[in-house]
Amino acid sequence: MAxxxxxxxxxxxxxxxxxxxxxxxxxxxxxxxxxxxxLWRKLLPQLRVSETCEIISSLxxxxxxxxxxxxxxxxxxAWSPDDRHYAAMESSAALLxxxxxxxAVVNRPKPHDFSGCGLRSVEQLTLGRSLGxxxxxxxxxxxxxxxxxxxxxxxxxxxxxxxxxxxxDFPLATQGRLPIKENRLTTAVFLINGHRGYPIVSTxxxxxxxHFNPVEKKPVELDGQEGHLRSFFDSCGLDFGQAIxxxxxxxxxxxxxxxxxFPQYRFYRxxxxxxxxxxxxxxxxxx
Amino acid sequence: xxKQECQRAETMTMIDKPMRFQAKEHGEICLMGIAExxxxxxxxxxxxxxxxxxxxxxxxxxPGDCHVNYSMSSMGLSGYLSIDGMRHEIQNIKSAYMxxxxxxxxxxGNEEQERQEGERFLALDHLTRVWxxxxxxxxxxxATNFSKPLQISLFGSAxxxxxxxxxxxxxxxxxxxxxxxxxxxFKSTSSERSxxxxxxxxxxxxxxxxxxxxxxxxxxIEGLDIRVHVAGNFIHALAIExxxxxxxxxxxxxxxEARTWQYELPEPIKKELVRITQSLGxxxxxxxxxxxxxxxxxxxxxxxxxxxxxxxxxxxxxxxxAICDLLTGETYVQD
Numbered sequence: 001m002a003x004x005x006x007x008x009x010x011x012x013x014x015x016x017x018x019x020x021x022x023x024x025x026x027x028x029x030x031x032x033x034x035x036x037x038x039l040w041r042k043l044l045p046q047l048r049v050s051e052t053c054e055i056i057s058s059l060x061x062x063x064x065x066x067x068x069x070x071x072x073x074x075x076x077x078a079w080s081p082d083d084r085h086y087a088a089m090e091s092s093a094a095l096l097x098x099x100x101x102x103x104a105v106v107n108r109p110k111p112h113d114f115s116g117c118g119l120r121s122v123e124q125l126t127l128g129r130s131l132g133x134x135x136x137x138x139x140x141x142x143x144x145x146x147x148x149x150x151x152x153x154x155x156x157x158x159x160x161x162x163x164x165x166x167x168x169d170f171p172l173a174t175q176g177r178l179p180i181k182e183n184r185l186t187t188a189v190f191l192i193n194g195h196r197g198y199p200i201v202s203t204x205x206x207x208x209x210x211h212f213n214p215v216e217k218k219p220v221e222l223d224g225q226e227g228h229l230r231s232f233f234d235s236c237g238l239d240f241g242q243a244i245x246x247x248x249x250x251x252x253x254x255x256x257x258x259x260x261x262f263p264q265y266r267f268y269r270x271x272x273x274x275x276x277x278x279x280x281x282x283x284x285x286x287x
Numbered sequence: 288x289x290k291q292e293c294q295r296a297e298t299m300t301m302i303d304k305p306m307r308f309q310a311k312e313h314g315e316i317c318l319m320g321i322a323e324x325x326x327x328x329x330x331x332x333x334x335x336x337x338x339x340x341x342x343x344x345x346x347x348x349x350p351g352d353c354h355v356n357y358s359m360s361s362m363g364l365s366g367y368l369s370i371d372g373m374r375h376e377i378q379n380i381k382s383a384y385m386x387x388x389x390x391x392x393x394x395x396g397n398e399e400q401e402r403q404e405g406e407r408f409l410a411l412d413h414l415t416r417v418w419x420x421x422x423x424x425x426x427x428x429x430a431t432n433f434s435k436p437l438q439i440s441l442f443g444s445a446x447x448x449x450x451x452x453x454x455x456x457x458x459x460x461x462x463x464x465x466x467x468x469x470x471x472x473f474k475s476t477s478s479e480r481s482x483x484x485x486x487x488x489x490x491x492x493x494x495x496x497x498x499x500x501x502x503x504x505x506x507x508i509e510g511l512d513i514r515v516h517v518a519g520n521f522i523h524a525l526a527i528e529x530x531x532x533x534x535x536x537x538x539x540x541x542x543x544e545a546r547t548w549q550y551e552l553p554e555p556i557k558k559e560l561v562r563i564t565q566s567l568g569x570x571x572x573x574x575x576x577x578x579x580x581x582x583x584x585x586x587x588x589x590x591x592x593x594x595x596x597x598x599x600x601x602x603x604x605x606x607x608x609a610i611c612d613l614l615t616g617e618t619y620v621q622d
Contacts, residue, residue: 047455051448052449053443053444089433089475093433093478096433097476122413126364137360
């Protein structure tokens with residue numbers, strides 16, 4: 001058996017997984033990286049369920065860093081179109097069972113969410129609000145008139161630059177689906193009820209939280225929100241997560257927009273070493 | 288705590304267990320799904336017979352004649368479901384029974400339409416997650432059925448066993464298991480429908496193909512099929528005698544006529560099935576059991592949205608009535 005084996009399940013382009021794999025190797029770990037749709041071809045794991053419902057993996061007790069978002073049918077594009085859906089469903093089911101039987105999994109998935117968060121957007125806002133976080137007004141509707149009335153009332157706008165033009169984006173601001181990719185946030189400004197604000201990305205790993213302003217590319221303090229955000233991630237059952245919110249300029253107000261069990265932090269590399277250390281210790285602690 | 292108990296406790300964190308179901312005292316009962324679905328209709332007929340105040344939110348008429356609208360403010364959650372212009376306030380919903388079925392076949396293969404189908408479904412799924420109306424058939428607890436090995440690993444039952452199972456993409460490992468556990472059957476790992484077949488003849492020759500996709504193999508258990516429906520603390524069991532490896536396809540696929548009769552399960556097994564249902568976060572379930580000649584009970588799957596109408600005997604319709612009892616508040620499930 002290799003020394004300190006670690007399995008990272010991640011897509012080929014996952015920069016966080018790659019960076020963490022490099023870190024883990026430097027720590028002397030023997031790291032296996034597998035794309036979720038290739039797990040069964042690459043590592044040939046076997047799962048056995050006994051008559052008494054015990055589930056055992058042939059890969060033993062190997063810790064797993066789960067970076068699976070969703071399994072998309074496109075991953076099976078070599079298959080006939082008629083079979084892709086079945087292949088995706090079967091692979092998802094097998095992967096869920098695989099992750100369920102390993103004792104140390106950073107972010108243990110939920111049957112309805114591979115990333116482990118398990119809460120949909122309005123559910124996140126409802127939970128966040130119950131934990132003391134300020135949340136935006138939201139509406140879910142299938143009626144166009146109601147949607148337009150809501151948008152005209154809520155005064156929430158995201159502006160970001162694309163091809164040298166300011167793009168005004170109402171839906172992104174109101175649905176909590178903020179653009180989190182580096183190149184789409186460089187000049188983002190948010191207007192909430194007329195107040196200017198800027199986005200804050202809060203990364204959570206095993207009880208620690210780091211806040212970052214991706215517009216100015218620097219860490220920030222977020223007074224009074226740490227406990228609420230920690231409680232949020234604890235309630236979700238996430239080891240490693242990321243929240244997105246808006247901090248209003250010139251005040252302490254912070255509006256929580258949502259969270260994910262699939263953190264990205266390429267845009268604040270200076271913190272990545274610290275996050276890796278916490279993740280590494282956390283994985284050790286799970287064993 | 289044994290290793291197995293630790294593992295199960297860890298895995299159980301994967302599901303939330305809203306294991307309390309008590310209808311509100313007042314309000315309307317909401318049935319959500321396809322209006323022509325025999326299962327939804329069976330519940331609707333019993334509610335109608337009892338003179339209960341209920342409405343059906345038809346997924347095939349949404350959005351269109353049916354709409355959803357809800358938001359959160361400082362006053363809490365508010366909104367309505369509307370049907371042909373008539374609004375049903377969500378605060379006034381006493382309980383709900385949700386049985387969403389897949390997208391109409393016309394949508395299959397059209398990516399944009401499938402995406403829209405997902406969005407409209409999610410809006411309703413979100414609603415049932417945040418409203419305070421006790422709801423049977425919420426998607427979240429139903430999701431354990433997405434992975435059968437995961438689901439059976441969550442049972443943790445001393446009295447009810449599961450068939451020894453191997454999930455693998457390795458043909459040699461599958462063959463070794465088949466030789467040892469002989470006879471062996473195979474079926475889908477996910478909630479996708481498949482016919483449970485014995486691994487023999489042409490299927491054995493096709494075994495090398497599993498390297499492309501893992502397959503679930505199970506030791507074939509000989510015995511009497513029993514389909515059990517659980518609704519709260521109510522249990523209904525039907526024995527099904529057929530020579531086929533999968534009773535559901537007995538006539539359609541295997542051409543074997545099935546014989547059914549009501550079956551009285553031992554009391555400890557009944558209690559265990561209620562416990563298993565509730566441990567998965569469910570209020571209603573359909574459970575496939577097989578009883579061996581030596582009296583052991585094996586469980587194959589817990590269906591969180593059972594299509595029970597075929598198994599619900601006239602004229603009493605006990606399963607539909609047990610669900611109605613929950614929806615009206617005559618019975619309830621406590622923590």
